[in-house]
Amino acid sequence: MNDIAPITDPSTPPTVALRLHPTDNVLVALRSLTAGAPLTEGLSAAEAINSGHKIAARPIAPGEPIVKYGQVIGAATAEIAPGALVHVHNLGMSDHQQDYGFATAATSLAPILDPATFMGYHRSSGRVGTRNYLGILTSVNCSGSVARFIAEAMARESLLEEFPNVDGIVPIVHGTGCGMSGRGEGFETLFRTLAGYGHHANFGGILLLGLGCEVMQIADLVDREALKDTARFRYMTIQQTGGTRATVERGSAILRELAAEANKATRAPAPASKLVLGMQCGGSDGYSGITANPALGVASDLLVRHGGTSILSETPEIYGAEHLLTRRAVDAPTGRKLIDLIDWWENYTARNDGEMDNNPSPGNKRGGLTTILEKSLGAVAKGGTAPLSGVYRYGEPIDQPGFVFMDSPGYDPCSVTGQVASGANLIAFTTGRGSVSGYQPVPSIKIASNLDLWQRMQPDMDVNCGEILEGTSLEAKGEEIFDLLLRVASGEKTKSEAQGFGAVEFVPWQIGAVM
Incomplete structure (x- = not known):
């Protein structure tokens, strides 16, 4: 990265390399350097060095730890001369056993007694949104296209022009939800993710859309997470609704109802x-x-x-x-x-x-x-x-x-x-x-x-x-x-x-x- 012209004039006064911690044995180039360019501490660049890269602050022997921020970032894989570039050709990983010192440096920060405020959307959950979107949340990749078809239908009808307090329609599609185990780490991770989006304060309304036969069943999401606020949350499956065309028509009608409810929200x-x-x-x-x-x-x-x-x-x-x-x-x-x-x-x-x-x-x-x-x-x-x-x-x-x-x-x-x-x-x-x-x-x-x-x-x-x-x-x-x-x-x-x-x-x- 050559963000500033290389330093070539020995009389140039600005700082061109920075030591981040007193124990560091490398400097950081603050601009791109040519070979021979003067550095701090009486050093000069041994070669051309790009800005943001590391420079040896002293001779470094093979196997010696490289220290930046006062911490070990690896070990020298070759002898490194003062002023030389320190990078992938001469720096590698090293053992980094750490003293975890659990809870030995937890220092509370002084609270601010006159807290700042912002203008947000207050939800019945007690959380506050920073945006007011409608979401079409899919339980499985098989319902992703239909979710987008519904969003496109709403765009053609210029739905948002009727509901100025709604920021937009977000079809939330992904590549999983089936072809997976119905229990265990992977399932629970996806479940938490979909449920979290379903509850998110930045949505004024959510339509949860599934195919019907997938592993990530809509009924499980609704029952286990109590997504039952019908003013802001609805759900349906393509198979039960009667296929793509019927789902787009029904989904569009539902989204219009959700938009009317979401439009009631105002910032406070x-x-x-x-x-x-x-x-x-x-x-x-x-x-x-x-x-x-x-x-x-x-x-x-x-x-x-x-x-x-x-x-x-x-x-x-x-x-x-x-x-x-x-x-x-x-x-x-x-x-x-x-x-x-x-x-x-x-x-x-x-x-x-x-x-x-x-x-x-x-x-x-x-x-x-x-x-x-x-x-x-x-x-x-x-x-x-x-x-x-x-x-x-x-x-x-x-x-x-x-x-x-x-x-x-x-x-x-x-x-x-x-x-x-x-x-x-x-x-x-x-x-x-x-x-x-x-x-x-x-x-x-x-x-x-x-x-x-x-x-x-x-x-x-x-x-x-x-x-x-x-x-x-x-x-x-x-x-x-x-x-x-x-x-x-x-x-x-x-x-x-x-x-x-x-x-x-x-x-x-x-x-x-x-x-």
């Missing part, structure tokens, strides 16, 4: 404690852990101080940094639940012929990241400094405020799907390489980690954290993010919403055999 003041923020990072780079992620961490802490909830996820992307979270757990059992998840993932990847260091992605590496240990240390910065108050399964309802963790893959759409199912009514998504996605029915703000990305993809980005490298404080940028979250929760559209994203990013986590 709500405390920030009703916000549930899902935090994600995707397309991360060498700056993500320095700018965007810690700035989001400041916003997360602010939300917690206002009595709200923030959710960190992507379990494979905290691997190697989990000890920073277990130390902040409110008690030892909460910290142990997190380590149980790490153990599950190690077993899960091993039995599927993978390994935890399959992550970072090629794009992450082009942006300066090398090992999962390095990526994870930057990723956990999204969680700020608040105590870890809970650990949840994928899609499990979040039932307490504060900073919490929800288990999920690192695959962004899948992870966000779980957070939404768990109750997130806002998403904050940091990125260094660039991400274009949205997550209806929940608005998502995009936070750029560097100036180059901001300049190249500004129509997709909501916040420029590249300004942190130009002197803006993390605290100021975190406050900016928090203020934007309040505005978006009150109805301001994000860049992804304005471009129409969110129709294809419902990706439930599929676990288990496909049969």
Whole structure:
């Protein structure tokens, strides 16, 4: 990534490389460098080095730990000279046994006595929505096309013009619901996900649509989850209704009734404690852990101080940094639940012929990241400094405020799907390489980690954290993010919403055999 012209003039005064912690033996290039370019501490670049990449701050012997953020991110696989690039050719994974120190560093944050408010949709459940959509939720992939046919029929009839308080119609389709066991981990995960969307506060009305013969039976969802508010929730199957055409006609009539009910909802003041923020990072780079992620961490802490909830996820992307979270757990059992998840993932990847260091992605590496240990240390910065108050399964309802963790893959759409199912009514998504996605029915703000990305993809980005490298404080940028979250929760559209994203990013986590 060449976001700033290479430094060639020895008299150039700006800082061009940064040591993040006094014990680090690498620096981070703040701009692209040519060989011989002067660095800090009397060093010069031994070769051309791209911005965001690591530079050896001193001689490093083969096998010696590489330290960044004051933490081990791997070990040298070859001798590394001062000023040389430290990356995939000379840095590999290493043992990373950690002292979990359960609950030894949990420090409560001072509550804000005059909490902020936003304008939201108050639901009978006590939760507050940030949007007011109609959803067509499918129990199985076999009903996905018909769900879209119903949405298309409503668009042709210009339904939303009649009901201005309804934000849109979201057909929620996926690729599973059958060809799976009717019990066990995979079934329960999908069940929680569908039930969570059925209850979500950002829906003013839901039509649950099945085929009729699938493993994920509509009757089970309705009976077990008590989705029986007929003013906001209806259900039907294609087989029982009489086929595709009859289902589209009946579904369209039902959706019109649901729209009339949803249109009665209006925004009203709500405390920030009703916000549930899902935090994600995707397309991360060498700056993500320095700018965007810690700035989001400041916003997360602010939300917690206002009595709200923030959710960190992507379990494979905290691997190697989990000890920073277990130390902040409110008690030892909460910290142990997190380590149980790490153990599950190690077993899960091993039995599927993978390994935890399959992550970072090629794009992450082009942006300066090398090992999962390095990526994870930057990723956990999204969680700020608040105590870890809970650990949840994928899609499990979040039932307490504060900073919490929800288990999920690192695959962004899948992870966000779980957070939404768990109750997130806002998403904050940091990125260094660039991400274009949205997550209806929940608005998502995009936070750029560097100036180059901001300049190249500004129509997709909501916040420029590249300004942190130009002197803006993390605290100021975190406050900016928090203020934007309040505005978006009150109805301001994000860049992804304005471009129409969110129709294809419902990706439930599929676990288990496909049969």
